[in-house]
Amino acid sequence: MTADSLKRRSPLLRWGVIALVAIIILALALGIGLGLGLKHSSSSTSAGSSSSDDGSNGSTGGNGLNATAPPLSNFALKDIRNDSPQVREYTLVVQEATGSPDSVFRPGMLVVNGTYPGPTLVANQNDRMIIHVINQLPNSTAIHWHGLYQNSTPFYDGTNGISQCGIPPSQSYTYNYTFGDFSGSTWYHAHYSTQYTDGVVGALIVNPSNASTDADGRPVPPTPAPTVPVPAYDQDIVVVMQDWYHTPSPIVLALFLGPDGIDGTQGDEPTPESGTMNGLGQFDGNGEYFNFSLEANMTYRFRLVNTGSLANIRFSIDDHPLLLVSADGVDVVPQWVSGVELAVAQRYDVLVRTNETSGGQWWVRGTILDDMFAYSIPDQELDQRGILSYPVPFPNTTPLDPASADPGPGANISDLDTSTLVPSLPIDAPEPTHRYPVTISFQETQDDEYLAFLNNTSWYPLDKECTMSLLQQPSFLSSLTSSDGPSVYGDSQLLLTHNGIEVVDLLLDNLDEGDHPFHMHGHRPWVMGSGAGRYQGQSFNLTNPMRRDTHLIPAYSWVALRFITDNPGMWAFHCHIAWHMSSGLLMQINNRPQVAASYGLPDVLLQHCAVDKGSEAKRSVGLNVRLGGF
Template sequence: MSEARRQEEKVPIANPGAGPKGEKKSSTGKIIAGVLAVIVVLGIALGVGLGVGLKKHHHNDATSSSLKPGNTSDIHNVVSRPALLGDLDRWQGSKRNFVISSTPTTRTFNWTIDQALAAPGAMQKPVITINGNSPGPVLEANLGDRVIVNVYNNMTNETSIHWHALKQNGTNYYDGTYSITQCGIPPKGHFTYNFTVQDVGTTWYHAHKAAQYTDGLIGPIIFHSPNETAMTANKYDDEYTFILNDMYNTVSTALEWRFTAVGTGIDGQPGDEPSPDGGMINGVSQSRCAYIPPSNLVIAERRRDFDGMQNKVSQRKRSDTTGTLYPETNYCGNLTTDYYNVTLVGNSTYRIRLINAGTFTTTIFSIDNHNLTVIEADGVSIEPYVAQSVELAVAQRYSVLVKLDQKPGAYWIRNVLGTDQLRYTGPLFNESTFGVLRYEGTDTAAIPADLPAPVVANGTQFGTMTKFVPADKLDAPQPTNQQNVYFNMQYTANNQHYMFFNSTSWTPLPPGQMALSAINTTTASNTSFIANNIGDQLNYINPSYGVFDLVVNSQDDGDHPFHMHGHTFFVMSQGDGHFYGDSSSFNTTNPMRRDTILIQSYGHVVLRIIMDNPGIWAFHCHITWHMEIGLLLTLTNLPDKIAQFSLPDDLLANCKVNAQNGW
């Protein structure tokens, strides 16, 4: 492979306690007891209007085939790391040869979703791929383009793809939110997403079914505006995309099963979220193999299903068999790990697009000795803001300008996980994941100097994010409605833990059902029918155009990244403690806008949302484990207009198939 294609650098794994050049990795807390079974369905359902929560459905059960780790009877192929990563040139703008244009066109993408065994780090595990790769292909288009994505599901369980941050105005049924706007693409089934690009900037797509995106069903979206480089501050020579995320050696279904098990939790403490084994940069991880010898195994009830590829919701049982929490065979083998390597041209300025496609933790991105000038946050262009590192909550995106003005050589690229969110860490936890940036002409074997990690500063700490100022000025309108919600974690009488919005906890609808079809067959004047037929979760119904202030107060001791589907909101307030004020004190002059925001421990946000986009839109914590236990509500906008939607034939056909098969 040529230098331009970035040779992979092998990293020995004999010394798991040290990073490059001996940099110490942190390992704190308790030891993870890691491999379990079975998917807990991540669907999305609704409930009664105007914030009144009704009774909850029981959380659906699921089962899966009793396969041990490494059993490939339900996995279609075993792929090497280079094959899994695919063409690395796709991450660099100039090598994609994409033409930015103001003339709309139709762009068609054909994707096959499949499952494979691969080793992103030092342990082979089941992964989910698109056209054989994980992360998947770059979805790139211009404002006004028509995008058609034909998806074939070659897996043994259903799936859906959500186009994160896309407005989907008029096409709510292509939002890809399982159990709300889609029943899911059945096994061996297909579905066509067909929408017009209404947004610009950096975002991503991911599965919105269970924790499938934890296993690799993710990819970048780049939508261009014809004038995106018109501002002098945004001038750059080329661009590069980094997908950053946390990495789990254990398949997500096993982690879900243990996390939601009655009375035990992943580490013996109910409510403690599964902690990652390390991080990733564009699919490359230095996670160590987490195999534990049989003498150290912990015993617990669970299904023997480590491949995690089946999901039959109605049949799950919680005590089918007894077995170990770790693999019974060493699947580590002699696998090594890699640095992510990139060679760029010195004395050039690059737009670096950053995406946190993680499951749980924040990530802190930096390039040694190089400043980062932030110019975009969640698709919103902002006035340039200089930082040494940038912290991204799960699902957030930033664009930064990086000028390669240092001495030619090699420099560390760092993806550092936010360990303050973790209740425990595994025995070989890697806090930092490294890439190597080499200036063109530098020896491809050159390793960077051993420098201390940069201090988190300037635009990366909580609170300073609100200093961002949108470059495209837009004042916030006055609200017509305000709703207050509180969220926390609670335990049921049988010691199961769920997360609640105003005493309601989200669960998916039964197989083959979606909330959108219920609204589509009624009207706003018949809200009792809506409430009685689309679930028992917290659902705010907005029958007419308006401006909605959503006040979200945390009663939980952790930080939570919340995402709003279908809308970009104004950030009116963000800070410590609960909000008890009123909107008269807010600054309405060009406040920050975004679609994903971090609510700190026991803190609050006030989000102003223009309710002009008809559809059923999820608002949820983007920590996958929290969605799995109910931290989601919905906004139903303009139900009379929803009733006029002509739902796609393949959408309804897939619902029928799923209902017939119990998927």
């Protein structure tokens, strides 16, 4: 049976099914402690107003927790670039709440320290981070630090089922790591089922450092100078953008994985109702706008992050050109663009000059793109906006028109073409020593589930262990050190093992009709080439190819990624669309397992594995939900 052979349900029946499933799960949740929260009180402004100074959306959770959007100070960052190397210690509490980010009441939100998104973490490259994550959810969780290499600390990568077992309810896990040669804009998020879809996200900004020692007093090599440095700027501004769902993600995921899909067609990805910008959105003419209240005649570095689950997001600012300077933490040769399109998990940094002489207020646009949507939703709101304001000599007293189209930057420039990205610090890729073909596909199983496969293996988290803990077992370690190459542990763990330092090409063929933003943990691979159709020996770009940790593979296309196996550990390589990840679209890069095993594991990690309920805990009130996947 294929997806094309299934009959599409009517919209009325589709939403009736969703509502019925939601009611059943919410009712059962009250009895088993899922704590989705039903009490509701909210206060929202009309769509023509700006957000309040504290960013609060005024909603109160049934468990007493008020889910708010953080204030501007969480996104307009204090400059710490000249601080000496130091230990920066944070505590992040993951909790359930209710809220109305886009004016629609939403049970089952998951927040960090009471806010969505969570607090922005800021550090310098030579700092040490100590982050205590306290889990106050009724389910396990894990926090991933996207894009960080975690050299010698793979057990702090924060990937459930791979680098650690989930942090059980009412327990904590301390992540203690340094950045190595990483700097740039990135983010942290839950890496346990679809939890980040419900709000466990936050920005992580790492400034480059010229200090000669790190926070532990050890000497560090000087940072190589780029051929084209980033122009000077006055302040960092963080913009966290996300597609937003009105139904808690476990309910949505259960329907997506089921035989009828979420809309009557198996395999159709869940479509979001709206989006948010720094925790605020607008739905059906209601909601608040995040107000970027800045100073005139300044240069701001806008650090953009797509923390969504499905959709690409286009960012632009009316009447303001953007100078693109970085992609996924890699400084690039600057270029002027009118807008940038971010795939899920991608980041871009752009410089914006506040030098307009008339107006005083401009739309900051985070448009949700619908090219991945398989069906439509009534009253769906894709045009999410914030407001940029600063004093000008000739202010315009006319209110902003909510329905106005993007006028562009007022210059003859175009949106970013990612094929033009060139790293400003040239690093040519070494010749490969190994090449492996990898196919991306979706298939219906005998259980009527529509699952994702890499080379015919669909990932699923292990029960009461993670693959890093398996390295502590002599028999498992011995099986990996006998030879290099791909292998499958159990029926769900596709491992690509290399015992020495090798240069590996992954030749990815996307056989699916949808795009896939693939992210490689622990590495920043070179993008050697890409094109339509299947890979058939096409030539590569060998001169300073782009390096990035998240690359979009279009439908029915190929891409070649090259990386060096010099970072010991088990590293996830997966599609960052939450629904695809939870349906199994993941494999693992297993570098130098003997060295990784010699690192040992924190005792608390092994304790968490011992009490983790494994696959039994990753089902939702009798529905077939893969809650351990992402």
